[in-house]
Amino acid sequence: MSDPVGRWRITWMEMWDQDFVDLIEPGHFRFDDNGLGHFIFGAVEGRIDYRHSDDGQRIDFTWSGNDEGDEKSGRGWFELVSPDTAKGRFFIHCGDESAVAISKEAS
Numbered sequence: 001m002s003d004p005v006g007r008w009r010i011t012w013m014e015m016w017d018q019d020f021v022d023l024i025e026p027g028h029f030r031f032d033d034n035g036l037g038h039f040i041f042g043a044v045e046g047r048i049d050y051r052h053s054d055d056g057q058r059i060d061f062t063w064s065g066n067d068e069g070d071e072k073s074g075r076g077w078f079e080l081v082s083p084d085t086a087k088g089r090f091f092i093h094c095g096d097e098s099a100v101a102i103s104k105e106a107s
Helices: none
Strands: 008-012 028-031 038-043 044-052 059-068 068-080 085-092 096-106
Touching: 008 085, 028 044, 028 059, 038 059, 044 068, 059 085
Parallel strands: none
Antiparallel strands: 008 028, 008 096, 028 038, 038 044, 044 059, 059 068, 068 085, 085 096
């Protein structure tokens, strides 16, 4: 993820269909230039704290937020597949986990 800054649309999740992913608004991750960001999909949303690998190919993140109003937290990662697509895994602490694919949206 040579330049992760921006909004990345969730295009696929292993555990949830796209109708759920887009339940409240189109599911996405946003990476800000300060190592923070946020995400939303279905009824899950949170703030992320991420680290970008030295080679620009991977992001590891932790998150805290909520799922249907209940406090939740977790972690995840993405690896660059092409300049504007990435795949990874999303984990809810003591809960579900899912493979996930994202695509960078045009600015």
